[in-house]
Each structure stands twice: as structure tokens, then as C-alpha cells.
Amino acid sequence: xxxxxxxxxxLSVPEGAIASLNCTYxxxxxxxxxxxxxxxxxxxxxxxxxxxxxxxxxxxxxxxxNKASQxxxxxxxxxxxxxxxTYLCAVRRTSYDKVIFGPGTSLSVIP
Amino acid sequence: xxxVTQNPRxxxxxxxxxxxxTCSQNMNHEYxxxxxxxxxxxxxxxYYSMNVEVTDKGDVPEGYKVSRKExxxxxxxxxxPSPNQTSLYFCASSLRQGAGEQYFGPGTRLTVT
Numbered sequence: 001x002x003x004x005x006x007x008x009x010x011l012s013v014p015e016g017a018i019a020s021l022n023c024t025y026x027x028x029x030x031x032x033x034x035x036x037x038x039x040x041x042x043x044x045x046x047x048x049x050x051x052x053x054x055x056x057x058x059x060x061x062x063x064x065x066n067k068a069s070q071x072x073x074x075x076x077x078x079x080x081x082x083x084x085x086t087y088l089c090a091v092r093r094t095s096y097d098k099v100i101f102g103p104g105t106s107l108s109v110i111p
Numbered sequence: 112x113x114x115v116t117q118n119p120r121x122x123x124x125x126x127x128x129x130x131x132x133t134c135s136q137n138m139n140h141e142y143x144x145x146x147x148x149x150x151x152x153x154x155x156x157x158y159y160s161m162n163v164e165v166t167d168k169g170d171v172p173e174g175y176k177v178s179r180k181e182x183x184x185x186x187x188x189x190x191x192p193s194p195n196q197t198s199l200y201f202c203a204s205s206l207r208q209g210a211g212e213q214y215f216g217p218g219t220r221l222t223v224t
Binding site for chain 2: 004008032034041042043044045046049088092094096097098099101102103104
């Protein structure tokens with residue numbers, strides 16, 4: 001079982017819709033969770049981090065964490081074509097452990 | 112401007128010809144690492160360094176070497192490149208190991224024929 005799993009996609013949503021990206025992880029002791037966005041041909045950049053169960057909102061982005069189910073998701077409201085990218089889920093066990101990346105989900109927002 | 116730089120950005124080479132990819136950061140970060148990114152496999156860590164003269168293997172270290180003689184620089188060395196090392200390589204830095212925000216360089220696309 002891979003440590004961090006994501007659907008590879010591509011996930012296609014129409015402009016203005018909600019895009020839902022999912023991630024599961026295998027280490028129940030994981031404490032910190034991150035979402036990176038990577039545009040085609042570019043490097044990853046951090047867009048959200050979440051540490052506690054529940055929702056965390058930042059503009060059009062909402063990260064949701066359920067540690068009991070070992071599941072973290074990213075919702076993008078009012079999706080825009082500029083949101084088209086690959087989204088990488090990353091997980092860290094403790095503050096001094098390295099970050100483990102998932103394979104990423106490709107999102108395409110159709111105008 | 113805070114940044115991580117890598118050179119070269121693109122490189123085509125032949126099997127067995129030694130090469131070095133340079134990485135430099137200007138944020139005084141302690142932690143630096145190298146990743147390779149392949150379709151369907153995501154980012155896999157090659158080597159990392161927690162500080163000057165402190166390096167350790169990541170998940171896929173075979174065929175690579177690194178050194179950390181200065182805090183800002185972390186070069187990746189391929190002593191005898193092979194075609195299976197054809198990949199997109201990223202250098203990244205963060206304040207310390209485990210820090211959530213890693214700053215990535217622009218990437219180096221390497222092709223080994």
C-alpha cells in the first residue's frame with residue numbers, strides 16, 4: 001500500500017463548479033497535511049496546510065481532514081480555468097519527519 | 112527575492128557522462144532536498160540535507176551523490192548517468208526538516224540517451 005494515494009485523474013469540471021480532490025494516507029500517526037499546486041512545466045507551490053480534524057477555508061479553497069478515516073480533501077469553489085493544474089497531497093508524521101508526497105491529481109476546468 | 116535556483120534547466124546527455132545539477136537557495140534554510148518526478152509516481156526524494164555537511168539518503172538514492180559544503184548550495188551529482196535517470200528533477204528547501212512549506216526550484220529536465 002502506498003503511503004499517500006490520490007486519484008490520478010484527470011478530473012474535469014466546468015467553470016464555476018466545485019472541484020473535489022481526495023487523498024488517503026496509510027500512516028495513522030500522521031499529523032500534518034498539505035496541498036501543493038503544480039502548473040504544467042512548473043514547480044509545486046504550497047496552497048493549503050491543515051493539522052486538525054475538520055475544515056479549513058482560505059478564499060475559494062477548503063481543506064477537509066478526517067484522521068479517523070485517514071482522509072484529506074481539497075475543495076475548490078467557483079472553479080476557474082486558471083485552477084487547471086496538478087494537485088499534490090503531502091503528509092508528515094511528526095514535526096521533524098520528512099514530508100511524503102502523493103502522485104497528484106490532474107484537474108482540468110473547462111470554460 | 113527569496114528563491115531556489117537550479118542549473119541547468121534542460122540537459123540532454125549520454126549514458127556514462129558525469130554531470131552535476133546545481134541548486135542554490137538564498138533564504139538561509141537549513142533543510143534542502145532533491146526530488147525526481149516521474150509520471151504516475153509523484154515526487155520521490157533522492158537525498159536530503161539537514162545542514163552543512165549533514166546529508167542522508169531519501170527513497171531513491173541509487174546512482175546519485177550529493178554534497179553540502181555551504182548552507183546555500185546543494186548540488187546533485189550523477190557519476191554515470193543511465194537512461195532510467197531520465198526525469199524531471201526538483202531541488203527544494205525549507206526552514207528545517209518537516210517544515211510544511213517547501214520552496215521548490217524551477218526544475219531540471221534531464222534526458223539520458
